[in-house]
Amino acid sequence: MDQLVSDATVARLPAYLRALVDLAADDVVSVSSGRLAREVGVNPATLRRDLATLGITGTRGVGYDVKYVLFEVSVALGVNREWPVAVVGAGNLGRALANYPGLAPRGFPVQVLFDVDDRLVGTEVAGVTVHHVDRLGELVPALGITVGVIATSAEAAPGVAAALVDAGVSSILSFAAGPLDVPDHVVVRRVDLATELQILSFYTRREAAVSGGAGVPLDEP
Amino acid sequence: MDQLVSDATVARLPAYLRALVDLAADDVVSVSSGRLAREVGVNPATLRRDLATLGITGTRGVGYDVKYVLFEVSVALGVNREWPVAVVGAGNLGRALANYPGLAPRGFPVQVLFDVDDRLVGTEVAGVTVHHVDRLGELVPALGITVGVIATSAEAAPGVAAALVDAGVSSILSFAAGPLDVPDHVVVRRVDLATELQILSFYTRREAAVSGGAGVPLDEP
């Protein structure tokens, strides 16, 4: 856990992890920075620097021990332990998260769902019980949950974030539009679908303009 | 549409758009880079540079005309027109997208859903009909759709991406794990929940380590 690890390095770690898992599954024992970098699509020097900042070393003339690097990157990303997750909002998005098959095997089991709707309270989604959001402050600490996912409306999100923080959650992933105000020690990441689509549409229009502007009206004044 | 607009600038545009919409709603006519930058949380010089690269100008001594900048940023992000969206996968995530209230008002109405499951075909979700994925190649061009969202399993995603490209889609937002192989002229963005949570957990562990390591076992060997 080094203060010096840059955001750019952190953003690449999940891709390294994926490639290392694949290599380990293929029983590859040792890998050079050149090969691993090619598989991830980065420069070998960048990869070596990234690993070095995490304190991960290889052997000159040989390469990196796959199991060792896999273990260390897993530790850095916290994937070597379980982070039980509370999802707030049991609408379609919340239910999609409870059903999402990629979470539990990667250490993020959805342990509990919360909603304000009494018709949903008491039901089960993918084996996860929906509780009333009023019980969040009681159940989240009891279940040892430190990760919260906000899958509510934008209006409800700030209140939910405050409740999660009060319940001791230290990381929040929010799908609600709009920024959240949380204390410094709480880490927030946001996924905003409309923002993603806007960025996508910027590049699409540029691509269309470059390749001859086919089809997409430019609407300039 | 300037080839010179950096990714970093593009990533900030949606936030500018949001702030400008708020200002326009409050009937603010003119805004300085200082004020707008404060509202977005960026440096004023960065904001001025971003606007300049888009060809957006202000008036020295006065500031920027809110309506004009709002219009130009909207055009750059393609928000001044409708981009009908096809969602492939009518599971919980696909249904969540069809129900997501932030898309249609921001120019991305979900126009059609596709699924392989015959039990879902013919049903409606939030007024959107679910069609069999076999009809994708026919319906997507007929509906003038150029944006596809992949909300299927990771296994199905590559085939779906290929079908979308064949149908003439030029932008794809994928929620499936794993990268997609598409032609150069197709723009892809991926949202990977497990990756988001891994990055979140990295920062959470670091935060925990900095503030005394309370609660989070480090599991070092």
Place this chain on the structure above:
DNA sequence: TAGATTGTTAATCGATTAACAATC
């Protein structure tokens, strides 16, 4: 030893931002 590959220095690249002349 000869070949390979790391770890890291130093160069490069690109993005951010302070500063200020231009100008409303």
Place this chain on the structure above:
DNA sequence: TAGATTGTTAATCGATTAACAATC
């Protein structure tokens, strides 16, 4: 004119990567 604010230059900062000595 005096004050304000842009547009842009030039400095700074940080990240990437070529290159190579260290070393297995």
